[in-house]
Amino acid sequence: MSTTTSSTTSRPKHNRQPRDIGKWLTAAWSWLVVIFLMIPIGFVVAHSMNGGNSFNIWKEFGGLKWYRELLSDLSLRATLINSFKAAIGSTLIAVTIGALAGVALVRKPGRWTKVFLLLLLLVMVTPEVIDGFSLLSWFFDRGFNRPFETGVFGIRGGMIRLWIGHSLFSSAVVTLIVRARLQGLDESLEEAAADLGAPPARAFRQITLPLMAPALLAGAMLSFSFSLDNVIVSSFVGQDSSTFPLYLLGTVKSSTKPNVGAGGVLLFLVTMLFAFVTIRVLRRSGDSSGDIAATIAAG
Amino acid sequence: MNIRGDNVSQSTKPASDDDVSFGERGSVELTGVTKRFGSMIAVDNLDLIVQPGEFLSLLGPSGCGKTTTLRMLAGFEQPDEGYIRISGQYVQGIPAYQRDVNTVFQAYALFPHMTVAENVAYGLRQKHVNKSQISTRVAEALDMVKMTKLANRKPRQMSGGQQQRVALARALVNRPSVLLLDEPLGALDRKLREEMQIELKLLQSQLGITFIFVTHDQEEAMGMSNRIAIMLEGHVEQLADPETVYERPASAFVAGFIGRNNFWKGIASSEGIVASDGTIFVASKPEVRVPAGEQALAAVRPECFVITSTDPQLTHNVATGTVASVSHFGDTLQYVVHTGARDVVALLPRAQAPRVAPGDPVWCHWSADDVYSFGAAQADLVLVDPADAEALR
Amino acid sequence: MNIRGDNVSQSTKPASDDDVSFGERGSVELTGVTKRFGSMIAVDNLDLIVQPGEFLSLLGPSGCGKTTTLRMLAGFEQPDEGYIRISGQYVQGIPAYQRDVNTVFQAYALFPHMTVAENVAYGLRQKHVNKSQISTRVAEALDMVKMTKLANRKPRQMSGGQQQRVALARALVNRPSVLLLDEPLGALDRKLREEMQIELKLLQSQLGITFIFVTHDQEEAMGMSNRIAIMLEGHVEQLADPETVYERPASAFVAGFIGRNNFWKGIASSEGIVASDGTIFVASKPEVRVPAGEQALAAVRPECFVITSTDPQLTHNVATGTVASVSHFGDTLQYVVHTGARDVVALLPRAQAPRVAPGDPVWCHWSADDVYSFGAAQADLVLVDPADAEALR
Amino acid sequence: GDDKEATGTASATGDEPTGAASAPQASGTVALYTWGDYHDPDLVAEAGDALGITMNVQFYASNEELIAKLEATRGSSGFDLIVPTGPYLPQLISKELLTKLDKSKIPNWGNIDPAYLGKGWDPGNEYAVPRDWGTTGFIYDSSVITRELTTWTDYFDAAANEASGETSALDTTDNILGPYFWANGISWNTEESADLDAAEEFLVNEFAPHIKAFDSYPSTALAEGAYNMSMAWNGDARQAYVRLEEAGRDPEPWKWVVGAPMTELWMDHYAIPADAKNPDGSYAWINWMLEPDIAFRDLSYIGYNMTVKGTDKLAADAELPRLDMIFITDEQLKDMEEGIISDKTQNRKVEIYNAVKAAAGA
Amino acid sequence: MRRLRAPKYLLALPSFVWYGFFFALPVLLMVVNSFGYKPAVGEKGYVRLDKLSFDNYRDVWTDDFRSVFFSTMRIAGTATLLCVVIGLPVAYYIAIKAGPRMKGLMLLLVIVPFWMSFFVRTSAWKIVLSEFGVLNTFLVDNGIRNAPIDIIGTRSAVMLALVYNYLPLMVFPIFVSLDRIEPALREASKDLGAGRIRTFLSVTAPLAAPGITAGAILTFIPMAGDYVTATILGGAKGNMIGASIYNFAIQGQDVPKGAAAAAILIILILTVVLSAGLIVAAIRYVLKQLRRVDIPEST
């Protein structure tokens, strides 16, 4: 490929970095997508301060009255708290078992992988209604329903069931993402760790884990939002721990009021705060190999 | 006495030591080790015994199985056949992290998310060495490889040579009983390389660590090693001390691989080996006696020729031809002489160099002490020699 | 006449060619190029002109900016300052894929999802060369690097040296006007390396490709290059043909970096350079004249010593001491002699080697032709020499 | 995770709760399983002070879901109080999922308007306490559909013409089938397969292609301009006017039509699951809800007719807008029928429902 | 010394147990139920198993079921493609082009909208897009159009709802696998004369294939079973096959029939996914053949 372009035969005036068209195009596109994703959020925030009685229809600025109402509405408040708890619990479960399975799939392949992948596919293919209903009958038909019915360690049975129900799909997602990340990631790094005397568990924690941190973070974020959004499974197993989406689903007999927006915004803010605190704490934890946030930032 | 191929293990038992030493910390023993990748045999029935505290170099052509051998010792690959003992212990099934062995990886394998210092500290942290001691030892190791200034860099922000030095420091700092080094100095400039060689040697003798050292630099191997193992296609061709390998190569391959050699193909006879153009090679120390009438190889090193512009009147160990080229290499001159059978490459110190120009007729002769003779089995491996190739152009 | 540092560019215009040639296909010109990584300066106001079809080697210590320079030429990094012209054209803003330049990467960068043959064919496919021609050229390239047999392997299934050869073939096959080679033979054994050297040289002269070649093997650089650029800390210390670099190093650093040298620190005087122990160095060809009274460096190569066990009765260019060690390297012997100012390392051919043993008093002397003298600016760089280090132990 | 967080303790707000004195003694938590946003949250909060109980409210989206859940978790459902719709009571009762009421624990029983007692689904009101009720009709934009619509036949006709592609229907099996039967003078509880076949034929081919959405709560979307005509429950239709005003549109052209010649009468009840752990709490809540002023507050919040005597007067006094849409005249009541869940037709109805949805989505 | 070797699937064991106990067994129970029949209204229980038959399968397998299934596949397939087209450049930008700080920020911006409750954020689109919504008001008031565009309730609205809600499920896995590709490989490609597009197609994309596959699976499968999202904005046009399961099992209170519908659906979706996999494999095979270089025998 010859580079003879007439314009560049004379010495350029100043040091111009070449335009990375790809960068600008993808950046512009990404911002458009982010704006697309954000538009509704903006309206949710605005309409949560609607002075009218309907969430969708703007009447006038009503300040924070729906927030105040929300906070005095015990049942609605409880659903927000439950949603949050369910999301944390199921995310922890999903990330833990999903990460382990993802690692095993890539690093310890064997005949079992096929069986497992099929199971994984089944977990994902199964409609949530079925997950929900079969879990419900499973928990209550079988003899072992104690912890799932009344709860253990002060955790309600419903919450435990939510964790289980929500974690099914999420953990499959985490598994796939972790697998996608580890495939092709240099195995010699883990060998180097073993060579330097790190037993598998430690090598995993100190080398593999930080290297797959982006996958874990991505998986965790997705799991969290799945759980926050889950209606169908929750509607079956949630029972003594009703969640915010369930409340929303239940409002079919009446109008959607701005308190729904206020609830969304509150949950949103709390989640955001939680995410930032988590990232902060992970970054602070000092141990370089546990520096997940920095790793994701640095690739 | 050097024995080739399958029964190398016999010759590898050094006379100075007896078997007791193989139980000692730092001894390494491979017996009949074979490793296959699919149908491809990477390591082929390999026998090798390394003494505790020995500095053993592995030399061999690209792809001959050096890295694979080290990987089996470190525990990343399991031999398909054969046994490995380290410090007297059979290591089948012992995972890498429980072997008191450290590796300098050919491709470095630095942890990208850790700084240089953290990389180096990693092994010590595994052993729960206390913090202050870790600092001291890491600082020492970094100082040795001259990387102290870059201690806080991430691997991706460093040059190839800098990365290699970190890889070296990371393995060294642990002072294992066996250290496996896979071309650990290949990316360093000569000066730094020599400094590192000295440091390594010193460390090795001070701490009594067994070094198994892969290198492509023959001088390095010669200068540093107690013994050198020359590998070919997954097995050890010769295992001996540097001088023996150079002076008494066990096979034509070794003779051609270590240093340079001019090879002639001929027929063994009672007089000696007779090349196609009638040149007769008489050897004073035939390593391998070839039965008369069979094909044989004769070899003479470039440094061993005397070149004269007058006929030295010899009946054997002489070849005549015309000068094809003369080149200067510092204080040595290289002559390529076009003879009947082949182009001869000769290296002579300036003092002994004859004043001849390309086209002049010359006689090359050599002493019987400098003739190696071998069977013709490896003729294909050695006859297409860089010198030949060069001469053909 | 060699000029150091910032105004190297002047000296790099070879007398034989005039500026017209810089517009030719294959010429490369860097003017005042600087590259920073954060606060770290990797390439520092670098000037360099490479002739079309020239074989230029870049030599320098680890981390001196060789790879960074190549990366700027290839278009992976943008200089922070300065200009680059390739084939006469300013390349700022021209993306890598539009530059008629190919690179052999230091870490290979083979495509893991493609076979060896596919890797090599990649560049040709980009140019829409037709299929049958791709096959032929890929086959040729693989044949040249002796990888034909492994054409269908994936990179991960190959040894380091095999991977390196694929990387080499992948770049070569495209026959660009400029080829950048970053230690392209570093992982190969000597024999293969020499074969590749010959092939590369041949290819280069046949096709007239400009080679910019990074290597740590000085012999390789000396044997193959038209000119050598010695880099230090991001700039070019000296740019000259191999002989000049060896014989007339432009700086103490170059003198110490290329080949070996024994350095003395002293004070310049009208007689010559007087070392701390009174040894006087008189040079017949002082590269750099140091004003009397200032600190200066004198250097003598190990090959240039004559060692006697009797006093040669000289007033200058002689040092006396006791033998610290004698080692054999094939046909040469290395002596380390403990003198007042420093340990002297001398290399002598066996024929001229005196019969002395450690502890014996000896005189080392040398000719004024063999003395290099420099200012003391780079004293720190050269005085901690491997020889010194070795001697100190 | 303890109960406190999930439910909260009620705190006294402004007005003193009334009638607390006569309430039966209760304590603990009452798990109320109900429709979303179906109870005045202030009342839920005041229950603590008024009754000594804390309410833990959970939500379901359909009666079927409620039953499925109770059935699957039989014996340990964890709910103390549910709010099923009339036609579903018989199966809840025969499945033995409900507790027989102890009316002595509901001193305010007498406050219920007897008109709502003794319905077919629970003739002796042994299991369920009627709470509120409503009906189904449709609302349309007379500026688009300029002729006057009065019957279900008109609804279908307008859907096929002026309002084609701008019509919504309620998203339940019965509410899609019901209007067809009523328009044709057939009871929506018919078990004749010929009727059902004809209904499928008509709904799939003549009605489905014109449907924009199955929307059980069309008022907001309607105000946003999504529909020109919507089948709706009266309370929600009433909300539509408020929404239209809020949206700055003129509500005048919109006309509410109670289904004719016949239409639905639905009624929700309080009932106590058989496995309730705190039935006394449930009684306390029910009894409290039967206080007229409490019932009125509930009414003002949800906009449906309460079964407690006198709430209409309170509403009139308070001048709630569009009272006619809350309170249904006795005359209208005559043309309303209650639903029956039948074994014979339930599956068939779901099939038709699926078919209509498939046709509408195609 | 020989040691006990841990089984290869050790790390996947938690997942195996989790899915076995909370997915496989309960769902198996459901499948068993699908052969039973529904008790009469008012009878206790939700399934009778004293008479097993395939009747439910026959009853469920109707023309309607099939036509809704195919339209669901079409909708989910299109939406998945849209997600790839929209999400890939975003993932590419975040993983490859964005600087370290931007990387973290962008990832957050992509996921943050999903912490707003699903129902709230989705219906907020109505605020923007409805006939009297913000967008139409703007267009009409400014004379850009003389009549409002009615998007809600159309196929476009269905796509909008699906893409909007599933996009991060595509972006994250692709990001994760792009992120681990050595920059040197792209450099090598460009060095060999491949432009941005060709570099992307022949180096970046193949190496990111596991991520793209994961993304496609993670969006397509749940979409195929989801029946809520599409209806929020799409109204009647958003009728998806998952709804029929809910309708059978819950609306019709016929759990066995719902289970049969679910079983059929699981098999159908698996078939679709596996055939898609086969097609992809076939395409890859063809591409590989095109890329193949035959070395002539004698050189």
Ligand SMILES: Nc1ncnc2c1ncn2[C@@H]1O[C@H](COP(=O)(O)OP(=O)(O)OP(=O)(O)O)[C@@H](O)[C@H]1O
């Ligand atoms: N990405 C980076 N960030 C920061 N510093 C860098 C980066 N890349 C290179 N450097 C620094 O720039 C200097 C020059 O690096 P370069 O890779 O050009 O060295 P080199 O001459 O090729 O060395 P070697 O022979 O070891 O390969 C080194 O000191 C290195 O640490």
Ligand SMILES: Nc1ncnc2c1ncn2[C@@H]1O[C@H](COP(=O)(O)OP(=O)(O)OP(=O)(O)O)[C@@H](O)[C@H]1O
């Ligand atoms: N994973 C693998 N799959 C298939 N073949 C392999 C694999 N790893 C190595 N090989 C082959 O095994 C042989 C030995 O490889 P090894 O890496 O041990 O060579 P080496 O001696 O270290 O060579 P080098 O000097 O080039 O690094 C080579 O021919 C190589 O192609």
Ligand SMILES: [Mg+2]
């Ligand atoms: Mg190797």
Ligand SMILES: [Mg+2]
């Ligand atoms: Mg480099």
